[in-house]
Amino acid sequence: MDQLTVSGRDTVYVWVGRDTGGQPDPAAVLVRRAGxxxxxxxxxxxxxxxxxxxxPVVRVDDVGLAVSVSRTAGLVVVAARRAGAVGVDVERIRPLPALALARRWFPPTELAWLGDRPEAGRTVDFLxxxxxxxAVGKALGRGLRDDGLRRLMPPPGLPLRPVPGVEHLRVGHPHLDGGLVLAVAAHANAPVDVEVVQWPGHGVTAERSTSVERTSLPVVVRGN
Structure with missing residues (x-):
């Protein structure tokens, strides 16, 4: 984590680390290192x-850096971007009543899409x-308020794709091994690169991505 080649392109950098629950807070450590x-x-x-x-924003003097934090069991993820607002969310893949949850929370278009997906991968598609x-809610600064779960997402895929009905916002899914689903959102009207940076010792295999954008959609009712 002490070495990073910073691209001249608009890039979201994502760090993945263990969440030990101790002090100092691993999220705060990652945020400061990112800054x-x-x-x-x-x-x-x-x-x-x-x-x-x-x-959340980190600042050094008058220079700011947008950041976003997500946690799941034993894991913390921090996304940082110099060019504008960013949001990140991570979930572990586990058994879920995907269609039942989608009926409760998602708009009909997404429920129909999910119902047509192969059953074996339906949980991942839901996540x-x-x-x-x-991730979109965090980038907007709203979380899941104002019917955020019914906000229509683009179909999963790469690169990051525009969010329907939300001006200059894109979302997608950088790949993570270890049974994880990761989503990144960014305010942008042009392609955005995503780079996942491995933090030594975090125990999760992260894959660097040079593709310009990502797309996905997903699961769990929590606050921002």
């Missing part, structure tokens, strides 16, 4: 604050939709 690497300053100079919509909704 240090992307803003080129010492970690001690990085200040965590929030913008007017409540989205893609759900994580996409979570």
């Amino acid at each position: 240090s690497l992307l803003l080129g300053r010492a970690e001690t100079a990085v200040v965590l604050t929030h913008d007017r919509k409540g989205r 893609r939709l759900w994580t996409a909704k979570e």
Whole structure:
């Protein structure tokens, strides 16, 4: 995590680490390191604050960096971007009543899409939709409020794709091994790169992605 080649392109950087539940908070550690690497300053100079919509931002002097945090059992993920708002969400793949949950939370178009998907992969497809909704809500600074679960997502796929009805917002799914589904959203009117950066010792195989965007949708009812 101490070395990172920063691209000149609009890029979302994603760090994956273990969430030990101890102190210091692993999420805070990742956020400060992300700020240090992307803003080129010492970690001690990085200040965590929030913008007017409540989205987390790290600052060094007058320079800001948008960040987003997600946790699932034993894991923490931090996304950071210099060019604008970002959202991230991660879920572990586990048995779920995908269609029953979709009937309760998703719009009819997504329920129909999910029902047509192969049963063997339906849980993953549901989690893609759900994580996409979570990531989009974080990028918007709304979470899942205002019917966020009924906000229509683009079909899963790569690269990041525009979110229907939401101007200049894209969402997609960078690949993670280890039985995980990851979604990233970004405010952008042009393609955005996503790079997953492995944190040594996190125990999850992360794959660097140079594709310009990602798409997905997904699962779990929590706050922002």
